[in-house]
Amino acid sequence: MASSSNWLSGVNVVLVMAYGSLVFVLLFIFVKRQIMRFAMKSRRGPHVPVGHNAPKDLKEEIDIRLSKVQDVKYEPKLLEEDDARLLQLETPGNQHCYNYLYRMKALDAIRASEIPFHSEGRHPRSLMGKNFRSYLLELRNTSTPFKGVRKALIDTLLDGYETARYGTGCQ
Structure with missing residues (x-):
């Protein structure tokens, strides 16, 4: 019986509780981080999309106009006739x-x-x-x-x- 009481001494109980709480905290941090990572991936990026709460027609109009921006091409004149340079x-x-x-x-x-x-x-x-x-x-x-x-x-x-x-x- 003496050996079993030595096994359940106060120091061993405290160490088991400390290791258990440490594992619990690390698991909690890891799970929270994974949940946030997947939540950010599921959206179209970390920001709110353009026209988030807008009606469907307005969202489509916004998408059409944003797709036209890629086709806009402009080459400015480098020197005007009255340029100070x-x-x-x-x-x-x-x-x-x-x-x-x-x-x-x-x-x-x-x-x-x-x-x-x-x-x-x-x-x-x-x-x-x-x-x-x-x-x-x-x-x-x-x-x-x-x-x-x-x-x-x-x-x-x-x-x-x-x-x-x-x-x-x-x-």
């Missing part, structure tokens, strides 16, 4: 490098050029969202209205466009 080019005392202004002017000039950007026989339009270099290479290699234009001229235009777009050095 153009005055830096005309100042005779300035010896600084203003190649970026010439590059901006070149890109604006290409957008405003008379090169017909025909796409599937439609009216001329800008090549927003398309690769201008690949368009010019295709133009050079196929039979197009530019048949009479020398390939060297298109190559020069391609090189100038690439230099204007990506060039950074001062000369």
Whole structure:
């Protein structure tokens, strides 16, 4: 009997209760975290969707208009005619490098050029969202209205466009 009372001593009981409560707390934290994780995954993200409590017609209208946003394309003009930065080019005392202004002017000039950007026989339009270099290479290699234009001229235009777009050095 003496050995059984030693087994149930006060220290052993306290340790078993401490370990039991520790396991209970850890399980509670883990289960709560998993529940929150799955609750966040089940929605369309952690935020409330657009038009959450709106009528069905309004939700559909919102979705239609939000899907149209991806099709909006706009290329702003880089330099206006009365831009103050153009005055830096005309100042005779300035010896600084203003190649970026010439590059901006070149890109604006290409957008405003008379090169017909025909796409599937439609009216001329800008090549927003398309690769201008690949368009010019295709133009050079196929039979197009530019048949009479020398390939060297298109190559020069391609090189100038690439230099204007990506060039950074001062000369």
